[in-house]
Amino acid sequence: MKKTKEIFVTQPSLPPLEEFTEYLKQIWGSKILTNNGPFHKQFENELADYLGVKYLSLFANGTLALVSALQALRVTGEVITTPFSFVATTHSLWWNNIKPVFVDIEPDYFTLAPEKIEAAITPQTTAILPVHVYGNPCKIDEIQKIADTYGLKVIYDAAHAFGVRINGNSILNFGDLSILSFHATKVFNTIEGGAIICHDEKTKKQIDHLKNFGFAGETTVIAPGINAKMNELQAAYGLLQLKYIEEYISKRKEIAELYRRELTGVKGIRLLHDIKGVDHSYTYFPVFIDEKLYDESRDALYERLKKNNIYGRRYFYPLISQFPTYRGLPSAKPGNLLIANSIAEQVICLPIYPDLDKMTIKRILNILINK
Numbered sequence: 001m002k003k004t005k006e007i008f009v010t011q012p013s014l015p016p017l018e019e020f021t022e023y024l025k026q027i028w029g030s031k032i033l034t035n036n037g038p039f040h041k042q043f044e045n046e047l048a049d050y051l052g053v054k055y056l057s058l059f060a061n062g063t064l065a066l067v068s069a070l071q072a073l074r075v076t077g078e079v080i081t082t083p084f085s086f087v088a089t090t091h092s093l094w095w096n097n098i099k100p101v102f103v104d105i106e107p108d109y110f111t112l113a114p115e116k117i118e119a120a121i122t123p124q125t126t127a128i129l130p131v132h133v134y135g136n137p138c139k140i141d142e143i144q145k146i147a148d149t150y151g152l153k154v155i156y157d158a159a160h161a162f163g164v165r166i167n168g169n170s171i172l173n174f175g176d177l178s179i180l181s182f183h184a185t186k187v188f189n190t191i192e193g194g195a196i197i198c199h200d201e202k203t204k205k206q207i208d209h210l211k212n213f214g215f216a217g218e219t220t221v222i223a224p225g226i227n228a229k230m231n232e233l234q235a236a237y238g239l240l241q242l243k244y245i246e247e248y249i250s251k252r253k254e255i256a257e258l259y260r261r262e263l264t265g266v267k268g269i270r271l272l273h274d275i276k277g278v279d280h281s282y283t284y285f286p287v288f289i290d291e292k293l294y295d296e297s298r299d300a301l302y303e304r305l306k307k308n309n310i311y312g313r314r315y316f317y318p319l320i321s322q323f324p325t326y327r328g329l330p331s332a333k334p335g336n337l338l339i340a341n342s343i344a345e346q347v348i349c350l351p352i353y354p355d356l357d358k359m360t361i362k363r364i365l366n367i368l369i370n371k
């Protein structure tokens with residue numbers, strides 16, 4: 001058999017090296033490497049403008065942003081969250097000594113099911129931590145209504161939702177705080193990186209202190225903060241990425257459209273479609289396999305793709321609630337998470353990234369369609 005190139009679920013896009021070298025020369029000249037330097041300041045402003053948000057704080061990564069967001073709002077006790085996400089969502093609770101309470105997902109776009117939240121609230125509940133999974137917006141109005149009724153905070157894990165807008169308004173403008181990840185595997189990367197989005201200057205200041213050990217001045221430490229700062233090299237790299245992000249997203253959109261065109265109507269394969277009024281950024285391209293109709297199990301397809309050097313990923317299988325740390329929790333019982341369990345058994349994310357060529361996409365489609 002002819003050897004084909006290994007194709008992974010994603011591949012990062014990098015800005016032109018010559019442009020980055022110019023920025024590196026400036027950093028070598030200034031010798032300012034971190035601690036809110038000029039590139040950090042510029043990137044923070046330009047990124048907030050691009051996203052259409054007022055207050056944004058850059059972080060070293062999305063996980064530290066999540067951990068710090070919970071600290072900033074002094075969230076304690078129990079937090080209601082989804083098991084259908086990347087482990088960092090729940091780990092951020094664990095690192096804050098908060099008990100995660102898993103609630104099932106809704107059947108259309110697999111975000112936290114609002115109608116199941118109330119039954120999970122106890123006197124210890126202080127917040128809700130939903131995820132805009134695959135970049136599809138959570139049911140924000142319904143979640144906010146419950147939060148208002150019970151006096152809960154809402155922190156959105158928006159790691160998949162860079163650039164997502166609803167009727168022109170950034171998805172990041174909802175809830176008390178949102179967090180982003182700029183990890184190499186995400187739509188927008190700064191190698192590693194992340195951010196917290198908040199809605200007032202006072203909260204931003206608090207967050208900026210927390211990511212710098214709690215320092216509010218040369219000799220004032222207001223809280224047990226952490227070191228979660230983004231450095232100047234990554235901020236400069238991020239500034240360059242911003243120049244190309246529209247191009248990255250439109251190439252992803254083309255690929256998603258091609259997949260959809262060819263896979264629509266294939267028996268046993270379910271797709272997610274764009275939502276009216278939403279600008280998507282095509283972070284992932286999940287397909288859901290109905291074993292009976294497709295006449296092959298999800299895992300058999302996953303292995304068959306692998307044999308052809310196509311490395312899809314089963315995001316999110318296993319569910320977070322199935323990992324040893326969390327599986328003993330009462331809310332982790334499979335009976336409590338029926339939809340999440342079933343979707344986790346069906347999903348494969350297909351490769352999608354700006355440099356994925358048409359020939360490879362055709363090859364992937366051929367494996368899916370002609371078994």
Ligand SMILES: *Cc1c(COP(=O)(O)O)cnc(C)c1O
Pocket residue numbers: 061062063064085086088089131157159160180181182183192193194
């Ligand atoms: C990637 C990701 C994170 C973690 O972000 P890092 O920048 O890798 O720390 C958190 N939540 C979700 C949903 C993610 O996909």
